Amino acid sequence: MERRDFFQSGFAAGLLGLGGTAVLPSVLSASPRRLADGSVRLSSNENPLGISPAARTAIVEGLDLANRYPGASKAPVVDALAAKHGVAPKNILMGNGSTEVNQMFVQLFARVRLVTAHPTYEDVGRYAAPFALPVTQVPLRADYSHDLDRMKEVVDRSSGPTMVYICNPNNPTATVTSSAEIDSWIASAPDNVYFLMDEAYYEYAEEDPSYWSALKWVPDNPNVIVVRTFSKIFGMAGMRLGYAVAHEDTIGRVGAIASYNNTNHFACVAALASLQDDALVERSVDVNARARSVLEDALDELDIERLPSRTNFLMHRIQGDLRSYIDRMKERGWLVGRPFPPMLSYNRVSFALPEDMARFAETLRDFRSHGYV
Amino acid sequence: MERRDFFQSGFAAGLLGLGGTAVLPSVLSASPRRLADGSVRLSSNENPLGISPAARTAIVEGLDLANRYPGASKAPVVDALAAKHGVAPKNILMGNGSTEVNQMFVQLFARVRLVTAHPTYEDVGRYAAPFALPVTQVPLRADYSHDLDRMKEVVDRSSGPTMVYICNPNNPTATVTSSAEIDSWIASAPDNVYFLMDEAYYEYAEEDPSYWSALKWVPDNPNVIVVRTFSKIFGMAGMRLGYAVAHEDTIGRVGAIASYNNTNHFACVAALASLQDDALVERSVDVNARARSVLEDALDELDIERLPSRTNFLMHRIQGDLRSYIDRMKERGWLVGRPFPPMLSYNRVSFALPEDMARFAETLRDFRSHGYV
Numbered sequence: 001m002e003r004r005d006f007f008q009s010g011f012a013a014g015l016l017g018l019g020g021t022a023v024l025p026s027v028l029s030a031s032p033r034r035l036a037d038g039s040v041r042l043s044s045n046e047n048p049l050g051i052s053p054a055a056r057t058a059i060v061e062g063l064d065l066a067n068r069y070p071g072a073s074k075a076p077v078v079d080a081l082a083a084k085h086g087v088a089p090k091n092i093l094m095g096n097g098s099t100e101v102n103q104m105f106v107q108l109f110a111r112v113r114l115v116t117a118h119p120t121y122e123d124v125g126r127y128a129a130p131f132a133l134p135v136t137q138v139p140l141r142a143d144y145s146h147d148l149d150r151m152k153e154v155v156d157r158s159s160g161p162t163m164v165y166i167c168n169p170n171n172p173t174a175t176v177t178s179s180a181e182i183d184s185w186i187a188s189a190p191d192n193v194y195f196l197m198d199e200a201y202y203e204y205a206e207e208d209p210s211y212w213s214a215l216k217w218v219p220d221n222p223n224v225i226v227v228r229t230f231s232k233i234f235g236m237a238g239m240r241l242g243y244a245v246a247h248e249d250t251i252g253r254v255g256a257i258a259s260y261n262n263t264n265h266f267a268c269v270a271a272l273a274s275l276q277d278d279a280l281v282e283r284s285v286d287v288n289a290r291a292r293s294v295l296e297d298a299l300d301e302l303d304i305e306r307l308p309s310r311t312n313f314l315m316h317r318i319q320g321d322l323r324s325y326i327d328r329m330k331e332r333g334w335l336v337g338r339p340f341p342p343m344l345s346y347n348r349v350s351f352a353l354p355e356d357m358a359r360f361a362e363t364l365r366d367f368r369s370h371g372y373v
Numbered sequence: 374m375e376r377r378d379f380f381q382s383g384f385a386a387g388l389l390g391l392g393g394t395a396v397l398p399s400v401l402s403a404s405p406r407r408l409a410d411g412s413v414r415l416s417s418n419e420n421p422l423g424i425s426p427a428a429r430t431a432i433v434e435g436l437d438l439a440n441r442y443p444g445a446s447k448a449p450v451v452d453a454l455a456a457k458h459g460v461a462p463k464n465i466l467m468g469n470g471s472t473e474v475n476q477m478f479v480q481l482f483a484r485v486r487l488v489t490a491h492p493t494y495e496d497v498g499r500y501a502a503p504f505a506l507p508v509t510q511v512p513l514r515a516d517y518s519h520d521l522d523r524m525k526e527v528v529d530r531s532s533g534p535t536m537v538y539i540c541n542p543n544n545p546t547a548t549v550t551s552s553a554e555i556d557s558w559i560a561s562a563p564d565n566v567y568f569l570m571d572e573a574y575y576e577y578a579e580e581d582p583s584y585w586s587a588l589k590w591v592p593d594n595p596n597v598i599v600v601r602t603f604s605k606i607f608g609m610a611g612m613r614l615g616y617a618v619a620h621e622d623t624i625g626r627v628g629a630i631a632s633y634n635n636t637n638h639f640a641c642v643a644a645l646a647s648l649q650d651d652a653l654v655e656r657s658v659d660v661n662a663r664a665r666s667v668l669e670d671a672l673d674e675l676d677i678e679r680l681p682s683r684t685n686f687l688m689h690r691i692q693g694d695l696r697s698y699i700d701r702m703k704e705r706g707w708l709v710g711r712p713f714p715p716m717l718s719y720n721r722v723s724f725a726l727p728e729d730m731a732r733f734a735e736t737l738r739d740f741r742s743h744g745y746v
């Protein structure tokens with residue numbers, strides 16, 4: 001959006017009215033809430049609160065050691081995570097975002113086949129491709145849970161090390177797959193079936209009684225890997241920090257192929273400060289729940305079909321072409337999407353702050369008047 | 374070193390006298406120059422000047438976007454590097470430190486054999502191991518240059534895609550291999566011999582008339598990959614940013630297996646600011662040259678054999694066991710080493726600030742009195 005168009009839009013008027021004081025420069029500089037051009041990104045499932053104030057302080061205090069390799073900054077994060085999850089430091093593998101963690105496990109363990117849902121988070125399948133590893137995508141069930149029965153059929157027909165990727169809650173659908181049903185499969189699976197459990201949105205889903213972590217399998221099952229990230233509930237997407245929790249034998253094997261010094265100093269000091277910020281998770285969950293409620297109410301009011309959300313985003317039905325929809329949203333200052341085939345009549349929206357979702361609801365009402373939703 | 378021992382050591386006395394004002398708290402907090410415990414790390418070839426003041430400002434200004442994925446921060450760095458090297462953005466591949474860049478190229482191109490010098494930077498060989506890729510280590514020549522003749526013999530006996538890793542100047546020896554000789558091999562090599570040219574210490578070596586970059590081969594030779602880093606001359610080791618410059622076909626193939634969002638936001642904003650700090654490279658080179666001179670004079674005064682250095686570190690002869698030597702240095706507040714077999718009667722020392730090297734020279738004189746050097 002050009003600056004001129006920006007100020008002629010109702011979007012800009014809404015922005016300028018925020019907080020009672022309309023100060024132009026602050027509107028046009030970036031904040032955790034919006035990008036420098038004033039647009040709001042609802043396309044990457046980021047945390048609109050920004051990083052923890054404690055993390056900001058830790059980063060500034062850490063400037064003097066940015067010229068030093070980050071090993072000393074990483075060790076206390078590993079210790080803190082081990083304590084948080086009730087495991088030993090040797091059960092933790094840090095990565096440059098959880099995506100690098102996923103990449104390492106796919107490279108090492110998915111030697112015969114990778115089985116994923118469809119649609120699901122795309123990166124994992126992408127990491128298999130360069131190694132000529134077959135990927136079987138199993139469509140989600142009608143309730144948007146993983147079709148574990150069909151996934152198990154595929155696995156049972158494979159011979160040799162096979163990896164199952166379960167993103168729970170699932171991206172992009174925001175839906176939960178029954179943890180009891182997953183437990184049942186893990187309990188009966190042979191040792192060479194690896195379960196890569198992506199729990200990037202764990203904290204948002206804790207309220208769901210059918211959902212729990214796969215962490216309990218880790219001590220005795222080298223084939224179960226739980227992946228978490230600092231990008232979502234901790235708001236650190238730009239800083240790239242994720243980790244796996246797994247059996248020490250599994251961590252040891254993957255550690256041997258890990259890129260050296262893969263976690264950066266600022267991510268480490270910010271993560272440690274964030275883990276010590278007791279109110280952070282609750283604050284993020286609370287703001288997210290309020291934003292979700294605002295959006296769900298607007299969608300219900302307009303009778304727009306939506307999927308239930310146990311994350312910081314949701315999918316809803318649109319009318320017409322998804323690419324045009326994404327472009328029209330962008331014209332109004334909202335970055336939404338991307339396409340998640342085969343669900344091309346649905347759009348994925350990440351939750352901004354509740355007040356921004358209220359403004360987004362206005363855009364939805366405007367879109368209804370044009371027949372876009 | 375315990376705090377008590379620290380204050381009883383001549384090392385602490387030296388520190389406290391620095392700059393004329395002995396302020397205790399500042400001595401015991403970390404600075405770019407030393408770690409929080411007061412020790413000085415001379416073991417990782419880091420830049421003792423710390424990051425650029427412009428980079429510090431960019432990081433603080435970038436705090437508000439740390440919750441956003443770093444794609445928008447990365448793009449201008451790619452553009453700036455392309456401009457710096459006279460190539461197109463599609464010729465640049467960014468990585469989480471140059472070590473990740475090395476890892477990606479080894480994984481994709483070294484399908485039959487990896488050929489390296491010995492000793493050389495260890496990471497590259499390590500990345501081949503998990504893929505059961507044979508690595509042939511060819512001893513350095515008597516002048517510590519790469520033995521290109523013997524390396525070529527190994528390559529010529531291999532069939533299929535082979536990778537040659539040339540670290541120039543070489544880590545850990547700090548020595549240069551003739552660029553003319555390398556050029557001669559590249560000019561005659563078949564397409565499936567890949568040259569991974571690690572130029573991590575390029576700026577320090579520019580003064581050597583026998584040394585130049587392999588960048589000139591990139592436009593027409595998809596088998597030549599030049600790797601650079603922000604960890605050394607730019608002082609950003611903790612921030613993890615490196616890159617490859619190569620033919621667009623080569624970059625495209627490796628980009629397909631790259632970990633998603635692999636460069637972090639703060640590294641990107643700091644890198645851009647550092648590239649715009651015109652005095653940074655000259656400042657780093659100048660301070661490094663003065664520090665090197667102080668250390669070389671001390672070694673020569675003590676008649677300790679040393680290798681010539683075209684980097685920010687050097688190797689010198691020791692007496693006795695290397696592990697004991699490293700431990701004794703640590704007791705005196707200096708972190709040196711690590712072992713680089715087979716050169717176990719040599720120690721590698723990174724250059725700190727000139728005034729710290731003068732203090733280090735005192736330790737060397739003390740070591741001479743004990744027969745350690």
